[in-house]
Amino acid sequence: MRAGPLSNLKAIELLNSYFVPVFTSNDFISGPSDSLKEEQKERERVYRAFLEAKLSAGSVHVYVLSPDAVPIGSIHVAHAAEKDRATGKDQTQLLLEKTVGELKTVKGEPLVTPRPQSDPPKVAQDALVLHLIARKISEKGQGSWNEFPAEDWIVLSAEQRKKLLPSGPVHIGDSWDVGKDASSPILTRFFPQTECCTAKDSELLSPTGKYKHRLEDQSLRGTIVAMDSKKTIARLEGRSKVLHKFYPNHDYPPTVSTAKIVGYLVFDTTKNKIESLRLISEGGRFEQMDLGVAVRSVP
Amino acid sequence: MIPLYRSFQCSVTMLILTACQAVGDDNPVPFADLKEKIDHRIADWQPTVDEKRFDQIGWCTSLLEAEKLAREHQRPIFLFTHDGRMNVGRC
Numbered sequence: 362m363r364a365g366p367l368s369n370l371k372a373i374e375l376l377n378s379y380f381v382p383v384f385t386s387n388d389f390i391s392g393p394s395d396s397l398k399e400e401q402k403e404r405e406r407v408y409r410a411f412l413e414a415k416l417s418a419g420s421v422h423v424y425v426l427s428p429d430a431v432p433i434g435s436i437h438v439a440h441a442a443e444k445d446r447a448t449g450k451d452q453t454q455l456l457l458e459k460t461v462g463e464l465k466t467v468k469g470e471p472l473v474t475p476r477p478q479s480d481p482p483k484v485a486q487d488a489l490v491l492h493l494i495a496r497k498i499s500e501k502g503q504g505s506w507n508e509f510p511a512e513d514w515i516v517l518s519a520e521q522r523k524k525l526l527p528s529g530p531v532h533i534g535d536s537w538d539v540g541k542d543a544s545s546p547i548l549t550r551f552f553p554q555t556e557c558c559t560a561k562d563s564e565l566l567s568p569t570g571k572y573k574h575r576l577e578d579q580s581l582r583g584t585i586v587a588m589d590s591k592k593t594i595a596r597l598e599g600r601s602k603v604l605h606k607f608y609p610n611h612d613y614p615p616t617v618s619t620a621k622i623v624g625y626l627v628f629d630t631t632k633n634k635i636e637s638l639r640l641i642s643e644g645g646r647f648e649q650m651d652l653g654v655a656v657r658s659v660p
Numbered sequence: 661m662i663p664l665y666r667s668f669q670c671s672v673t674m675l676i677l678t679a680c681q682a683v684g685d686d687n688p689v690p691f692a693d694l695k696e697k698i699d700h701r702i703a704d705w706q707p708t709v710d711e712k713r714f715d716q717i718g719w720c721t722s723l724l725e726a727e728k729l730a731r732e733h734q735r736p737i738f739l740f741t742h743d744g745r746m747n748v749g750r751c
Binding site: 513 | 695719724729733734740741742745
């Protein structure tokens with residue numbers, strides 16, 4: 362959907378000019394805690410209202426409602442990108458145009474300013490935020506689950522962050538193994554887009570859950586390559602092997618993602634503060650496909 | 661006056677230029693070259709504008725907020741429900 366109708370420039374223009382667009386994840390609600398129950402209740406009401414109106418409804422679904430939140434039209438996600446033979450337009454665009462025509466909605470500016478939908482989480486000042494990109498290289502955007510990369514925001518607490526660093530004084534040439542408390546939360550994400558049916562990391566990354574997710578093999582080792590009185594630079598090298606079922610609860614064996622890893626770490630020796638962390642995969646593989654993973658600290 | 665970040669970047673650049681290969685290091689690639697390769701690849705693998713087109717849509721953050729705006733501005737609501745996290749491509 363994201364790479365199809367929601368990347369269609371005409372549909373984007375219609376959504377911004379005539380609609381109030383919103384997307385929701387079925388097992389995740391953001392916002393203030395006091396409104397969570399109310400939001401959930403409203404989601405359920407909308408679902409039931411479409412069924413009562415004899416319109417299609419489902420968990421992964423497009424719905425259009427009137428300004429008073431009354432059902433107007435809906436499309437199962439499997440049909441949302443289907444092209445109409447006569448016009449060449451996808452079914453989502455057609456539903457948007459039909460709605461605007463019938464309601465005679467007045468064109469206007471977007472009611473919410475468009476902004477990046479993947480942004481860094483708000484964290485404690487002493488935490489380290491990392492942004493990870495995992496993309497299938499060889500597919501070049503072709504086919505489902507290949508159209509865009511997966512992203513993750515990884516937050517290392519102050520305690521985990523410390524475990525990225527060597528303990529005690531160091532000299533050029535010194536090496537150390539990065540603590541697994543710090544490396545595991547990063548390397549367990551070295552897998553690309555798959556069929557993820559949950560927004561909860563506790564399910565997605567659980568070895569006993571539906572995805573049988575496991576960081577089966579990992580290492581990350583630092584070597585000091587330069588230092589002065591304040592800054593120290595270390596080269597990082599390692600490897601990862603992640604097992605993950607493509608579809609939840611599927612009979613097929615888990616997919617295998619492997620990568621050699623290189624990177625670097627810049628830290629302030631006087632404050633034990635990480636200024637910059639960068640990692641990339643080399644020769645990464647996701648099953649038979651080439652996998653590219655990139656990690657950077659933010660800011 | 662040099663801004664703090666630039667000052668940090670300058671000092672790191674100087675350090676990189678003086679970076680030695682580690683003792684006993686069998687990696688023949690100088691660190692400056694390795695760093696350039698890493699930085700280049702990270703930039704290269706970031707999502708493109710085309711891959712992020714749906715960021716061009718002015719999304720509400722909740723259904724309740726959308727309904728409030730819809731009533732106020734007499735606009736229909738477009739709702740897409742899904743599993744996972746579409747915003748980060750884990751869906």
